[in-house]
Amino acid sequence: MPELPEMEAWRRQLDEPVAAFPIAKAGPAHIATLKTFDPPPAALEGRRLRGAERRGKRLLFPTIDGELVVLVHLMTAGRLRYVPAGEKSPKTPAFALEFQGGAKLVLTENAKKKRAGVWILTPEGAAAELAHLGPEADELDAPRLGEIVRNESRRLHALLRDQRLIAGIGRAWANEILHAAKLSPYALSSDLDDGEVARLAAAIRSELERGLALREAGASDEKTYRVHRRLGEPCHACGTPLAQIDFEEHTIFYCPTCQTGGRVLKDRRMSRLLR
Numbered sequence: 484m485p486e487l488p489e490m491e492a493w494r495r496q497l498d499e500p501v502a503a504f505p506i507a508k509a510g511p512a513h514i515a516t517l518k519t520f521d522p523p524p525a526a527l528e529g530r531r532l533r534g535a536e537r538r539g540k541r542l543l544f545p546t547i548d549g550e551l552v553v554l555v556h557l558m559t560a561g562r563l564r565y566v567p568a569g570e571k572s573p574k575t576p577a578f579a580l581e582f583q584g585g586a587k588l589v590l591t592e593n594a595k596k597k598r599a600g601v602w603i604l605t606p607e608g609a610a611a612e613l614a615h616l617g618p619e620a621d622e623l624d625a626p627r628l629g630e631i632v633r634n635e636s637r638r639l640h641a642l643l644r645d646q647r648l649i650a651g652i653g654r655a656w657a658n659e660i661l662h663a664a665k666l667s668p669y670a671l672s673s674d675l676d677d678g679e680v681a682r683l684a685a686a687i688r689s690e691l692e693r694g695l696a697l698r699e700a701g702a703s704d705e706k707t708y709r710v711h712r713r714l715g716e717p718c719h720a721c722g723t724p725l726a727q728i729d730f731e732e733h734t735i736f737y738c739p740t741c742q743t744g745g746r747v748l749k750d751r752r753m754s755r756l757l758r
């Protein structure tokens with residue numbers, strides 16, 4: 484799933500082109516993708532977008548007249564593309580906006596189950612839709628992060644991914660961040676001392692910045708991730724083979740030497756079954 488660095492790179496790329504021309508046609512929209520029916524897509528036609536904004540992993544396209552907002556959540560398989568005028572666009576988009584002059588903003592989702600979503604909202608509706616989100620991950624400082632981790636006693640990997648607490652991080656960047664912070668994905672947030680909180684805050688910033696710079700340069704997953712999905716490869720910091728552990732439907736990747744004091748984490752579901 485695209486996370487903050489990926490979505491921010493997208494936002495920067497889309498910001499100017501989507502504002503260049505008014506919308507000529509909104510739709511087609513897949514029935515599972517368009518989550519709202521009032522205002523209808525046609526309400527966008529003739530209006531111009533102000534640009535692209537981002538909140539957590541969602542993109543927002545407000546109209547310049549301040550009356551409507553198109554909100555997009557790509558989930559795992561959604562992809563958003565700007566197709567310049569005259570270029571071939573996908574035949575069966577999940578959602579499309581066509582601009583005057585012929586360029587298109589096209590959402591596709593190559594998956595059986597459609598999970599990506601488009602909402603057409605008033606600014607108040609958009610604010611309500613986003614109200615549950617925590618602060619932006621790339622704007623967190625150590626004192627604010629300290630409040631968040633002490634309020635909840637959660638495994639760090641799960642806490643970082645909880646959008647209500649911190650917006651923008653998913654499982655891939657949680658792996659990268661915890662490795663950079665040299666913290667165990669299983670450590671309890673309430674056990675962190677001030678030094679560890681400061682290290683985690685610094686790692687969130689530096690890893691998301693690293694990710695954004697790479698994604699803006701068009702880097703692939705292989706070039707971007709140093710820990711995520713690299714089971715058995717040598718840790719870039721110490722050379723130990725990276726390990727993985729299943730936790731809450733996710734696979735966590737980590738370095739036993741850098742993060743868990745040499746301990747290999749046990750699959751808790753598995754050990755419970757075997758007990």
Ligand SMILES: [Zn+2]
Nearest residue numbers: 718721738741
């Ligand atoms: Zn290591």
